Amino acid sequence: MDAAVEVFAAHGFHQASMDEISDTAGVSKPMLYAYLGSKDELFLACVRREAAQLIAAISGATGGDLSPDEQLWHGLRSFFAHVSENRASWTLLHRLANTRENPYSGEMTEWREQAVELIAGLLAQATTGAAQPVQTDQMRPFAVALAGASESLVDWWSLHPDHTADGLAKRLMNLVWMGFGDLVEGRSWEPSGGRP
Amino acid sequence: MDAAVEVFAAHGFHQASMDEISDTAGVSKPMLYAYLGSKDELFLACVRREAAQLIAAISGATGGDLSPDEQLWHGLRSFFAHVSENRASWTLLHRLANTRENPYSGEMTEWREQAVELIAGLLAQATTGAAQPVQTDQMRPFAVALAGASESLVDWWSLHPDHTADGLAKRLMNLVWMGFGDLVEGRSWEPSGGRP
Amino acid sequence: MDAAVEVFAAHGFHQASMDEISDTAGVSKPMLYAYLGSKDELFLACVRREAAQLIAAISGATGGDLSPDEQLWHGLRSFFAHVSENRASWTLLHRLANTRENPYSGEMTEWREQAVELIAGLLAQATTGAAQPVQTDQMRPFAVALAGASESLVDWWSLHPDHTADGLAKRLMNLVWMGFGDLVEGRSWEPSGGRP
Amino acid sequence: MDAAVEVFAAHGFHQASMDEISDTAGVSKPMLYAYLGSKDELFLACVRREAAQLIAAISGATGGDLSPDEQLWHGLRSFFAHVSENRASWTLLHRLANTRENPYSGEMTEWREQAVELIAGLLAQATTGAAQPVQTDQMRPFAVALAGASESLVDWWSLHPDHTADGLAKRLMNLVWMGFGDLVEGRSWEPSGGRP
DNA sequence: CATGAATGAGCCTTCATTCAT
DNA sequence: TATGAATGAAGGCTCATTCAT
Numbered sequence: 001m002d003a004a005v006e007v008f009a010a011h012g013f014h015q016a017s018m019d020e021i022s023d024t025a026g027v028s029k030p031m032l033y034a035y036l037g038s039k040d041e042l043f044l045a046c047v048r049r050e051a052a053q054l055i056a057a058i059s060g061a062t063g064g065d066l067s068p069d070e071q072l073w074h075g076l077r078s079f080f081a082h083v084s085e086n087r088a089s090w091t092l093l094h095r096l097a098n099t100r101e102n103p104y105s106g107e108m109t110e111w112r113e114q115a116v117e118l119i120a121g122l123l124a125q126a127t128t129g130a131a132q133p134v135q136t137d138q139m140r141p142f143a144v145a146l147a148g149a150s151e152s153l154v155d156w157w158s159l160h161p162d163h164t165a166d167g168l169a170k171r172l173m174n175l176v177w178m179g180f181g182d183l184v185e186g187r188s189w190e191p192s193g194g195r196p
Numbered sequence: 197m198d199a200a201v202e203v204f205a206a207h208g209f210h211q212a213s214m215d216e217i218s219d220t221a222g223v224s225k226p227m228l229y230a231y232l233g234s235k236d237e238l239f240l241a242c243v244r245r246e247a248a249q250l251i252a253a254i255s256g257a258t259g260g261d262l263s264p265d266e267q268l269w270h271g272l273r274s275f276f277a278h279v280s281e282n283r284a285s286w287t288l289l290h291r292l293a294n295t296r297e298n299p300y301s302g303e304m305t306e307w308r309e310q311a312v313e314l315i316a317g318l319l320a321q322a323t324t325g326a327a328q329p330v331q332t333d334q335m336r337p338f339a340v341a342l343a344g345a346s347e348s349l350v351d352w353w354s355l356h357p358d359h360t361a362d363g364l365a366k367r368l369m370n371l372v373w374m375g376f377g378d379l380v381e382g383r384s385w386e387p388s389g390g391r392p
Numbered sequence: 393m394d395a396a397v398e399v400f401a402a403h404g405f406h407q408a409s410m411d412e413i414s415d416t417a418g419v420s421k422p423m424l425y426a427y428l429g430s431k432d433e434l435f436l437a438c439v440r441r442e443a444a445q446l447i448a449a450i451s452g453a454t455g456g457d458l459s460p461d462e463q464l465w466h467g468l469r470s471f472f473a474h475v476s477e478n479r480a481s482w483t484l485l486h487r488l489a490n491t492r493e494n495p496y497s498g499e500m501t502e503w504r505e506q507a508v509e510l511i512a513g514l515l516a517q518a519t520t521g522a523a524q525p526v527q528t529d530q531m532r533p534f535a536v537a538l539a540g541a542s543e544s545l546v547d548w549w550s551l552h553p554d555h556t557a558d559g560l561a562k563r564l565m566n567l568v569w570m571g572f573g574d575l576v577e578g579r580s581w582e583p584s585g586g587r588p
Numbered sequence: 589m590d591a592a593v594e595v596f597a598a599h600g601f602h603q604a605s606m607d608e609i610s611d612t613a614g615v616s617k618p619m620l621y622a623y624l625g626s627k628d629e630l631f632l633a634c635v636r637r638e639a640a641q642l643i644a645a646i647s648g649a650t651g652g653d654l655s656p657d658e659q660l661w662h663g664l665r666s667f668f669a670h671v672s673e674n675r676a677s678w679t680l681l682h683r684l685a686n687t688r689e690n691p692y693s694g695e696m697t698e699w700r701e702q703a704v705e706l707i708a709g710l711l712a713q714a715t716t717g718a719a720q721p722v723q724t725d726q727m728r729p730f731a732v733a734l735a736g737a738s739e740s741l742v743d744w745w746s747l748h749p750d751h752t753a754d755g756l757a758k759r760l761m762n763l764v765w766m767g768f769g770d771l772v773e774g775r776s777w778e779p780s781g782g783r784p
Numbered sequence: 785c786a787t788g789a790a791t792g793a794g795c796c797t798t799c800a801t802t803c804a805t
Numbered sequence: 806t807a808t809g810a811a812t813g814a815a816g817g818c819t820c821a822t823t824c825a826t
Contacts, residue, residue: 012295014210028791099295141367144352145345152344171337173385179375189369224808406602420787491600491687533759540740541733548732563729565777571767581761616812
């Protein structure tokens with residue numbers, strides 16, 4: 001059973017013993033090894049599955065022929081929604097997968113790169129008709145920043161549950177999208193004297 | 197010796213054996229226990245020290261009677277600078293401290309709350325003369341987002357070393373501060389039709 | 393199927409898993425247990441069968457109304473021939489059965505005693521007309537020595553395949569039978585000054 | 589403690605648990621690993637030590653400027669004596685080391701080759717003044733046979749303790765040395781009609 | 785009857801932690 | 806005081822052995 005995600009999320013990789021996982025899953029330890037291989041492979045499988053689900057949720061929401069900002073908006077909403085409904089999954093991806101130093105470290109964070117790529121693509125798309133259109137790869141730092149801001153807000157959210165997924169997503173849109181719009185239109189901040 | 201930070205950062209918490217730490221530090225294991233207590237306590241002490249240094253670096257840069265945007269700017273610059281000069285420290289704080297599931301998990305992330313508080317204060321301060329001044333605690337989500345964006349950019353930076361600390365800090369200022377400015381001045385994004 | 397002999401010979405007793413044996417045999421594991429009982433019993437059954445075949449081969453060759461030396465000669469020849477044609481069988485009997493420390497250890501080496509008995513009988517028979525005929529049980533040490541020499545030569549043979557079964561058998565006859573003949577005829581070696 | 593030899597000899601390699609070895613040795617398991625490394629390494633170390641002692645015992649006895657037959661005689665005597673005083677050691681070398689199929693299998697049987705080489709040298713030396721002197725490497729089959737006969741007798745001895753080391757050694761000398769002497773002097777056995 | 789699926793028990797190995805010197 | 810030496814406790818993994826189908 002892939003409710004091993006629960007145990008990993010609850011105790012971390014090393015503190016999670018295969019005994020506890022097998023107990024929680026309701027099967028015996030040899031079954032874990034028969035079906036999922038070693039502990040490393042089990043962990044990797046969990047990460048893969050959860051990452052795929054998260055990416056699928058976001059991708060599904062951003063599809064369609066909406067405008068970039070609408071796509072981003074829906075993507076953020078679905079991200080917050082998915083995460084709030086899959087706490088353990090998020091803990092696994094965010095807290096544990098980033099930390100493990102093992103042969104598979106590449107795969108552990110691949111999902112993040114996919115998300116960044118998705119965002120960067122939207123941002124670039126948004127500049128298409130602007131004065132100075134930009135390439136996708138110049139958008140990456142902004143995409144990374146937006147992704148990080150989202151992740152950070154999710155963590156904070158769990159400590160302040162009185163906010164809604166949509167409320168947080170809208171806050172992020174306001175903060176980032178507006179600033180991004182300014183940027184595209186040529187208004188920018190310079191070190192010795194910002195606007196506000 | 198607190199060069200245990202190096203070992204923790206290099207191998208992670210569990211892979212770092214007390215043997216290796218004591219060897220690297222040049223003392224014997226019983227000394228580690230005499231001075232720092234258990235492995236958990238040692239780790240906590242490391243986190244505390246590194247967190248204090250990071251917060252000190254940022255606080256030192258934001259002090260003075262500068263305008264809020266300048267303070268934020270200097271804070272971000274010094275954050276990126278400090279992190280780039282203390283890779284191990286950052287790895288410890290960001291990658292390891294967030295993951296541990298132990299009795300001290302509260303203290304492990306306290307530094308983050310301090311940083312958020314600092315940013316939130318600056319943001320609130322920036323609205324003082326605006327049409328609708330806001331309280332510090334309403335700024336927290338934005339501060340959290342900014343902090344997360346910064347952390348995320350730092351990680352990304354290590355894979356793209358051709359950027360400078362100032363360059364990244366400026367990008368963040370442009371993205372966030374401008375959007376924040378719009379917000380303060382009443383321009384905002386609404387779900388069914390953003391600006392750009 | 394008793395092709396489990398192959399697996400035992402190939403990997404040794406402990407390295408041979410019941411899974412591999414059942415796979416190689418083309419039946420399922422429960423069948424193994426239904427027909428042959430436990431792993432120990434299976435091993436014992438293999439040893440018994442192979443031992444019986446070996447003893448049969450030797451006994452068949454030594455039968456008849458030949459002179460003792462001819463019987464011994466044919467026995468040795470057939471031993472070398474049988475072993476070279478049943479490598480796995482020999483590995484099982486010689487390398488594995490001697491090692492096992494189980495309740496059946498008696499049966500594991502019974503075949504060896506049979507062979508020794510056969511040889512001792514021949515040796516005794518050879519002294520029938522001599523000056524001092526001897527009983528079978530006084531011949532046993534010599535028989536044991538001859539048996540050991542044969543086994544040892546077989547092992548050595550597998551590393552020096554350029555010898556023939558008959559060549560080795562003849563060498564053994566020359567070495568042992570001649571010495572035995574001397575002995576029977578009263579010429580013997582004494583500690584402080586042998587013959588050559 | 590290298591009284592692990594006892595446990596290995598008593599139960600075989602696989603049945604001997606590190607727990608039992610450490611208990612028997614009077615130390616804790618981690619000490620075993622600290623001093624002797626893994627179970628494989630421990631076993632190898634035991635074999636190496638016991639093999640060295642056995643070879644030393646035999647070599648020590650065969651040295652000097654004695655005639656070849658005297659050297660052989662003393663070698664056999666010391667072999668039987670050493671083995672009877674070190675039962676566990678012999679079990680390890682003879683019963684276990686020959687069976688293990690591991691990376692070190694080369695070293696496991698090296699002692700045997702040394703013994704064979706020693707014997708072959710003595711045999712060749714004995715033919716120096718004879719009608720047809722022979723090279724050492726033509727003596728190897730005889731040496732192998734003699735070694736095997738000795739080993740076999742030792743095993744048999746443990747079941748018939750009423751014999752003495754010297755008695756068995758003398759029997760072997762009579763059987764092999766006399767036959768060997770005949771051979772050197774040109775008397776040989778031919779398939780269709782031996783001497784006795 | 786024959787088997788896929790399941791497990792209890794145990795082994796090797798490691799490491800945080802502590803005495804005796 | 807500082808340390809080399811020692812260990813209790815556990816964890817990952819495997820395998821002989823048996824049910825439910």
